[in-house]
Amino acid sequence: MQSSFLNSLGFDPGILMIVLLLIMALVLFYLAHVSMKMSRFLKRYKLFMRGKDGASLEKAMESEFIEVERIGEQCKNQAAEIQHIKDIMRRTPMKTGIVKYDAFPDVGGRMSFALALLDQDNTGFVLNAIHSKEGCYTYIKEIVKGESYIVLGEEEKEALRQAVTTYSNNISHV
Structure with missing residues (x-):
C-alpha cells in the first residue's frame, strides 16, 4: 500500500499500521478491565439495593443510626457503672x-x-x-x-x- 501523502511525510504505512494495531490492543485491554470493574460494582450495588427503594433504604439507615446511638449511650452507662464498682472495690478489704x-x-x-x-x-x-x-x-x-x-x-x-x-x-x- 502506497500513499503519496504518507511518503511526503516520511512515514512507512506498514509501521503506522502496526502502531495503530498496538494502540487498539491496549484500548481493548483497558476496556475489558473497566468492564470487569463495572460488573463487580453493579453486583455490589444490586446486593445493596436488593428489595429496597430510596425510602426503605433511608429507614434502614435511620434505624441503624438509632441503634448506634443506643449502643453509645449503653457504653457510657456501663463506663459509669464500672467506675462505681471500682470505687466500691477501692474500699473493700482485699x-x-x-x-x-x-x-x-x-x-x-x-x-x-x-x-x-x-x-x-x-x-x-x-x-x-x-x-x-x-x-x-x-x-x-x-x-x-x-x-x-x-x-x-x-x-x-x-x-x-x-x-x-x-x-x-x-x-x-x-
Whole structure:
C-alpha cells in the first residue's frame, strides 16, 4: 500500500499500521478491565439495593443510626457503672496478712493469731485472737492509711506489714 501523502511525510504505512494495531490492543485491554470493574460494582450495588427503594433504604439507615446511638449511650452507662464498682472495690478489704503464734508458753499449737484486713488505701483493721486455757479473746484495732492510733503488738505489726506489702494494687489498672 502506497500513499503519496504518507511518503511526503516520511512515514512507512506498514509501521503506522502496526502502531495503530498496538494502540487498539491496549484500548481493548483497558476496556475489558473497566468492564470487569463495572460488573463487580453493579453486583455490589444490586446486593445493596436488593428489595429496597430510596425510602426503605433511608429507614434502614435511620434505624441503624438509632441503634448506634443506643449502643453509645449503653457504653457510657456501663463506663459509669464500672467506675462505681471500682470505687466500691477501692474500699473493700482485699489486702490480708496473718500471723499465727503462741500467746502463752503453756498453750501450744499456735492457736492465737493476728489478722490484718485492709482496703487499697491501707485502711481497715487488725483482729487479734488470743487463745488461752480459759478461752479465746478477740481484740480489734482500727488501721487508717497503714497506721494505728493504738499501740500494736509484734504479731499485729507483722500481720499489718504483710497486708501492706504483699498485695499489689491490681485493681487500679482494671
